[in-house]
Amino acid sequence: MIIVIDPEKNTRIPFSRGILTRSITTTGVDVGIAYSIATEIVKDLQRKKIKLITKEEIRKITYEKLIGHGLKDAARKYLFWHELRRLKYPMIILIGGATGVGKSTLATELAFRLGIRTVIGTDTIREVMRKMINKELLPSIHTSSFLAWKELKNLPRNVDPLIYGFETQVRYTSVGINAVIERSYKEGFNTIIEGIHLVPGYVSLNDRSFMYLISLKSPDALEARFYERAHYSLRPAEYYIKNIEEIIHIQEYLIKKAREYEIPIIENIELERSINNIMAHLMEDISKRLKERGIKLKIE
Ligand SMILES: Nc1ncnc2c1ncn2[C@@H]1O[C@H](COP(=O)(O)OP(=O)(O)O)[C@@H](O)[C@H]1O
Numbered sequence: 001m002i003i004v005i006d007p008e009k010n011t012r013i014p015f016s017r018g019i020l021t022r023s024i025t026t027t028g029v030d031v032g033i034a035y036s037i038a039t040e041i042v043k044d045l046q047r048k049k050i051k052l053i054t055k056e057e058i059r060k061i062t063y064e065k066l067i068g069h070g071l072k073d074a075a076r077k078y079l080f081w082h083e084l085r086r087l088k089y090p091m092i093i094l095i096g097g098a099t100g101v102g103k104s105t106l107a108t109e110l111a112f113r114l115g116i117r118t119v120i121g122t123d124t125i126r127e128v129m130r131k132m133i134n135k136e137l138l139p140s141i142h143t144s145s146f147l148a149w150k151e152l153k154n155l156p157r158n159v160d161p162l163i164y165g166f167e168t169q170v171r172y173t174s175v176g177i178n179a180v181i182e183r184s185y186k187e188g189f190n191t192i193i194e195g196i197h198l199v200p201g202y203v204s205l206n207d208r209s210f211m212y213l214i215s216l217k218s219p220d221a222l223e224a225r226f227y228e229r230a231h232y233s234l235r236p237a238e239y240y241i242k243n244i245e246e247i248i249h250i251q252e253y254l255i256k257k258a259r260e261y262e263i264p265i266i267e268n269i270e271l272e273r274s275i276n277n278i279m280a281h282l283m284e285d286i287s288k289r290l291k292e293r294g295i296k297l298k299i300e
Pocket residue numbers: 097098099100101102103104105106225226228229230268269270271272274
């Protein structure tokens with residue numbers, strides 16, 4: 001067995017090909033290729049009869065292996081994410097978008113790639129609020145976001161009822177969301193929050209938060225996602241398809257808001273591409289913020 005030592009933390013853990021594969025996938029390299037590179041590294045270590053290795057040495061070997069495979073860009077990205085981990089740079093990643101566009105799928109995959117352990121859905125935050133504030137007191141949070149308008153009495157004149165109802169639910173849910181953001185910020189831990197209630201202008205952004213809006217413009221593709229989701233969850237596709245016009249109208253509103261607040265919009269057609277797109281944005285955004293703070297990464 002090969003043991004990995006971390007002289008800084010004074011820890012010893014068994015070498016895991018899975019962990020190494022995951023760290024290589026942060027660069028956007030296909031998981032199959034990442035696995036075979038990790039396997040090559042293991043074989044090299046075994047051939048050289050290495051029993052103890054430091055994390056720093058693994059980093060160097062992996063970087064060189066990526067270069068050796070002609071993956072120069074991936075090698076640079078690999079070093080970037082490792083440097084960031086060393087800097088202990090906390091991130092709050094916010095993934096917004098209409099229902100069914102793929103937010104929770106992307107958030108889970110992103111968490112896996114970045115080794116982030118906390119993923120919170122705004123649906124869960126809304127659910128907690130529902131238990132605390134009953135339907136009579138706050139009807140707008142006790143239904144789906146696209147039906148909230150039906151719960152409101154005395155709708156103001158000259159407003160779009162659907163958007164007014166949606167914004168009302170968002171305004172209340174944002175109280176809980178912003179509390180989670182503040183807590184993550186204060187504690188300095190990595191968090192991913194995903195959900196329809198993350199709306200620019202309502203969600204509080206700070207120097208550690210990175211927001212992206214996920215879209216899926218084709219109604220047919222969105223419909224297919226609802227059927228796909230119904231295979232493994234109890235959320236019936238028909239319920240969402242019946243309301244698809246409202247859902248698409250909310251998506252248009254979210255896209256408008258994202259443009260207004262300069263939030264990157266990621267069209268989620270293919271999962272792998274969307275993830276790589278978000279990772280590329282993140283890398284660029286983080287580098288920019290580090291530069292503004294006068295922090296230089298070793299790789300630059
Ligand atoms: N890029 C994608 N390509 C194909 N299917 C996807 C993609 N992203 C998500 N899905 C599927 O679409 C469905 C809805 O995704 P989900 O993550 O639950 O959406 P949301 O959290 O935005 O409501 C899920 O069954 C998911 O597996």
